[in-house]
Amino acid sequence: xxxxxxxxxxxxxxxxxxxxxxxxxxxxxxxxxxxxxxxxxxxxxxxxxxxxxxxxxxxxxxxxxxxxxxxxxxxxxxxxxxxxxxxxxxxxxxxxxxxxxxxxxxxxxxxxxxxxxxxxxxxxxxxxxxxxxxxxxxxxxxxxxxxxxxxxxxxxxxxxxxxxxxxxxxxxx
Numbered sequence: 001x002x003x004x005x006x007x008x009x010x011x012x013x014x015x016x017x018x019x020x021x022x023x024x025x026x027x028x029x030x031x032x033x034x035x036x037x038x039x040x041x042x043x044x045x046x047x048x049x050x051x052x053x054x055x056x057x058x059x060x061x062x063x064x065x066x067x068x069x070x071x072x073x074x075x076x077x078x079x080x081x082x083x084x085x086x087x088x089x090x091x092x093x094x095x096x097x098x099x100x101x102x103x104x105x106x107x108x109x110x111x112x113x114x115x116x117x118x119x120x121x122x123x124x125x126x127x128x129x130x131x132x133x134x135x136x137x138x139x140x141x142x143x144x145x146x147x148x149x150x151x152x153x154x155x156x157x158x159x160x161x162x163x164x165x166x167x168x169x170x171x172x173x
Contacts, residue, residue: 002030002049004075007106007163010155011073014102014165020070022101025059025093026077027051032104036073060089064096067171072097075106078138082129087145094146094168103142103149103166109134113160135162148172 027038030049039055072093110133117124149166
């Protein structure tokens with residue numbers, strides 16, 4: 001089962017109207033919703049579903065005009081960027097969200113994820129580059145760097161999954 005399948009129902013509360021337009025970054029084969037634009041690398045890191053991939057490319061450079069989408073959703077991608085890259089990556093994702101739209105992120109609590117892996121005798125994901133990532137880190141980071149975004153809600157789904165939602169309240173300064 002994909003990580004999106006596990007968290008989809010929680011994110012649904014922010015996208016109640018099926019007419020909303022958004023993008024699923026690093027989608028891996030299981031789109032958030034049927035009308036979501038899906039984007040991943042030419043050679044996706046993983047494929048856990050059979051949904052169609054619409055766009056191919058790097059999530060650091062989005063092919064959308066400023067403030068044109070109702071939401072940007074990313075599941076288990078942000079942890080693959082180094083801390084030094086996160087501000088630029090989130091700035092690009094936020095750039096395309098219209099006022100009133102959402103930044104929806106699913107990611108692991110790295111400390112709990114690593115402990116979970118150890119408890120099961122399996123290796124950790126070597127693509128993870130932000131070793132401090134958890135809900136508190138993300139909420140604090142977004143608040144410090146993006147005044148146009150307001151924290152709305154979070155969830156923690158054992159054993160290690162996090163979900164956060166931020167709403168764009170003003171245009172970028």
